[in-house]
Amino acid sequence: SNRNRTEVEMAETCLEVMNCMKASAFSFCINDMLLLLNCAGCRTDRTQVRRIVQEIWKLTPAENTLTYTTCLPSYDNMRPYTEVRRTGRFYTVGRKQLEDMQG
Numbered sequence: 001s002n003r004n005r006t007e008v009e010m011a012e013t014c015l016e017v018m019n020c021m022k023a024s025a026f027s028f029c030i031n032d033m034l035l036l037l038n039c040a041g042c043r044t045d046r047t048q049v050r051r052i053v054q055e056i057w058k059l060t061p062a063e064n065t066l067t068y069t070t071c072l073p074s075y076d077n078m079r080p081y082t083e084v085r086r087t088g089r090f091y092t093v094g095r096k097q098l099e100d101m102q103g
Contacts, residue, residue: 003101007052009042011098017071020081024095027068029088039073053091057101061089068092 013036014026028036033049053059062068068090074082 004052006037006042006044006048007056009037009040009044010049010052011101013037013040014093015095015098017081018095020079021071021083025092026071027090027092028070029086029090032070032072032086032090035072057093057097059091059093061091063089065089 010033013033014028017026017036018024030046030049030053033053034044034046037044037049065087066089067085067087069083069085070090071081072084074080076082
């Protein structure tokens, strides 16, 4: 498979968050994803993350700035992620889309 390491890491991170939160989709802005990836030890940048989200995953952002709930790394040892409400033009990816891409 010619998927790059950042994309694989992004997909695994999204699935991990969905599993922890028992969710079937995950909403995020580019900065949220960067924070999650950096915490997972994956060094990348906004340009690469945006390219994967828009060109490879074919996601489009919310049309307006809306409130959404995302998950960010938790600094509480009881659980790896914490839900955070934010506003922005966010993307949403579904579990099935990610699983299909993993093949």
